[in-house]
């Protein structure tokens with residue numbers, strides 16, 4: 001197999017990495033993490049017992065980035081990506097992507113140039129890192145920002161856990177939790193009562209605690225620990241939950257402060273070790289090879305973190321908390337590079353469980369509490385990604401702020417995606433067919449029992465899609481064999497409680513510039529009447545969402561509800577605002593009761609849509625410090641000022657996800673389930689932008705051109 005990493009880099013790298021100047025949105029490097037650590041140490045903030053619960057790039061505010069890029073950018077000349085994203089209308093250097101719209105000029109092209117806000121010295125914006133520090137002896141936590149440019153700590157705030165929440169789980173918490181519960185007499189007694197005397201064969205799972213207004217819990221940095229039996233080294237522990245017992249662990253005092261011993265159900269015995277031939281049976285031998293080949297190499301170019309393909313241009317970022325982040329997504333239209341999204345990511349997800357009894361507290365904010373990016377997988381060619389792949393490594397840090405490189409964390413490739421368009425005309429005899437393709441940018445992460453793949457797709461016709469692939473192993477419990485409405489039996493005596501996977505997307509939109517607005521579009525029939533005598537009329541209702549309070553919306557499948565993000569200053573050739581439409585899946589939002597603790601803590605997940613005015617401090621849908629947060633942070637708080645969102649710089653937040661009643665077929669390892677959303681250009685172009693896509697070479701997809709006029713006629 002060709003080393004496509006080398007090949008694509010060679011194909012795309014006009015500037016060798018050593019000579020390429022830094023871009024303000026480039027992910028933090030190992031050297032920068034080390035440098036920042038040195039500055040933090042110099043400021044006396046890294047005593048022996050201090051750990052990093054998060055460490056990542058503190059991105060400069062959008063205005064600063066756009067001003068810098070407008071003023072010259074990293075290469076000293078106007079950067080086409082940045083200029084495009086700023087919406088200045090400056091033509092980008094994008095030869096080779098002449099879309100047909102060039103021949104169909106926009107009818108209305110108001111002056112949509114941004115004010116010239118170039119920094120006087122065209123300096124790279126201050127390069128900063130943000131660290132959440134925790135003293136594992138005292139429990140004191142701080143939110144710290146260090147400037148690598150100024151070489152000093154520029155912000156530091158000590159958290160008040162009762163109001164701010166707590167920093168995320170750190171690596172060491174896993175080992176501490178297991179060690180502490182195994183040593184605890186009360187927990188050992190509870191295990192012994194169930195016949196489990198060899199605690200070395202019991203695995204302890206540290207689960208974030210939530211916040212329920214219990215004084216003895218809220219004042220502690222704590223986890224709740226559930227146990228699973230792993231009798232042999234390769235056993236799948238999740239198949240053997242020890243139900244009815246939970247140890248509540250204080251991670252600072254390093255002790256169990258409470259053991260809940262609620263009920264007794266047998267530990268399920270059937271093996272779930274799907275690697276074991278005894279369990280899975282012989283491998284099928286009937287699959288014939290499928291090989292994906294691109295003899296001329298992939299069609300995209302990757303220059304540093306800038307990715308270009310078929311008119312699309314974007315920058316790839318990666319963060320320990322959010323995982324993959326996409327920046328400055330723009331699309332070529334003739335000679336113009338038109339911005340669509342300034343920044344796209346999935347900065348939060350929550351997995352609440354629906355069993356009301358003993359495990360009522362189960363709800364994991366995998367991003368805010370566990371940091372999904374930190375658990376990113378190293379992907380393998382041929383296993384995780386097929387074809388001509390380019391990989392990007394990701395740099396994260398350990399508990400000590402020391403950089404760790406995750407090799408092949410981000411996978412980039414091109415995929416055939418079936419038919420793009422096709423028509424056989426009954427009148428003119430034309431028979432044409434074109435193949436759709438998409439550019440795929442993805443990463444996979446493992447958070448405890450579950451594995452999540454985050455995929456972003458960019459299509460030839462301007463469609464952007466986000467898809468999350470959910471797989472891995474169900475979170476299990478013992479099952480009484482009854483018809484519990486809250487848990488499904490997936491193996492003898494083994495249950496999997498119902499739960500949701502709710503993701504919060506943050507889409508910092510720049511559809512043709514900063515002046516954006518959102519309209520809700522519903523479709524409906526029209527009552528019969530004088531205008532509609534036969535009752536066949538159907539229409540749509542368009543509602544402009546003008547303030548943040550008006551934009552807390554839920555999907556409505558029966559109305560085909562969608563949300564159109566438009567530019568208030570630019571119209572297409574029909575005089576309509578150019579726009580991209582968000583099509584939601586219209587699956588259930590958070591099902592927890594409005595009075596519940598979870599409803600307050602996962603407020604973002606109670607609506608499918610939120611729209612906020614851009615604020616660089618508002619990045620996380622459930623707030624900055626989700627772990628043990630009492631509630632109210634994030635989106636419900638962001639909109640408290642009820643800002644104007646009509647014709648200004650806005651951020652669109654979208655909740656999507658699945659409500660999962662597990663099936664027996666989801667056990668012992670779950671075939672991928674999918675959820676996501678789609679964004680489509682809607683009057684962004686003046687017609688189908690893919691008429692220039694040629695038929696695949698060497699095929700009969702294109703009928704011969706129309707014959708010459710028939711002289712014999714008449």
Ligand SMILES: [Cu+2]
Nearest residue numbers: 470499501660
């Ligand atoms: Cu699930």
